[in-house]
């Protein structure tokens with residue numbers, strides 16, 4: 288009973304805090320094709336290779352990446368605002384080989400400014416084909432590889448060990464002075480709460496949450 292009253296109170300509080308604001312913009316997702324085999328699904332931090340076609344609301348095509356064969360297929364990292372918000376939201380849990388149609392409202396695309404051929408306040412439709420998924424620099428796999436003692440945070444030592452390994456893997460001689468400087472630089476940028484460790488959250492979500 289008490290719980291019910293509390294949750295009722297909370298939801299009415301939420302409503303009043305939100306005031307008259309519009310409901311949050313959503314991406315409409317339509318799966319056009321899903322492959323029979325799906326070994327891995329896309330998630331935040333992954334690198335995705337995609338083809339895209341973009342349409343205005345009236346059906347006119349704005350852009351296609353397929354005009355020059357496969358030349359313009361594009362790699363990007365999911366979930367770090369490298370692309371429009373509508374993509375970061377709409378291309379999660381997607382299989383390699385899957386094709387989706389996304390209808391993206393302006394707030395999650397190019398907003399009130401528009402961009403190039405795209406006028407302000409445009410709702411855009413994207414047909415996106417996912418060709419390949421790789422571990423991004425910010426994937427959980429990369430994090431786990433760096434987190435040597437499995438405590439879900441990266442110490443300065445773990446980051447230095449990783450830098451040394453990366454240098455060796457690319458054929459460069461290790462250089463402790465350089466690794467020390469790089470490590471300090473990385474911590475200055477990534478250790479948001481300055482506790483001397485990079486948590487998995489600090490690592491994976493580089494920018495504001497979506």
Ligand SMILES: *[C@@H]1O[C@H](CO)[C@@H](O)[C@H](O)[C@H]1NC(C)=O
Pocket residue numbers: 343344345346347406
């Ligand atoms: C469709 O919409 C776009 C953007 O608003 C506009 O530039 C284009 O001329 C329109 N095409 C047609 C056929 O109405």
Ligand SMILES: *[C@@H]1O[C@H](CO)[C@@H](O)[C@H](O)[C@H]1NC(C)=O
Pocket residue numbers: 462463464465
């Ligand atoms: C190591 O890195 C430091 C700092 O970048 C540089 O000044 C130094 O020359 C490097 N040492 C070697 C042996 O490459």
Ligand SMILES: [Ca+2]
Pocket residue numbers: 434435436437438439440441442445
């Ligand atoms: Ca650790």
Ligand SMILES: [Ca+2]
Pocket residue numbers: 478479480481482483484485486489
């Ligand atoms: Ca931290």
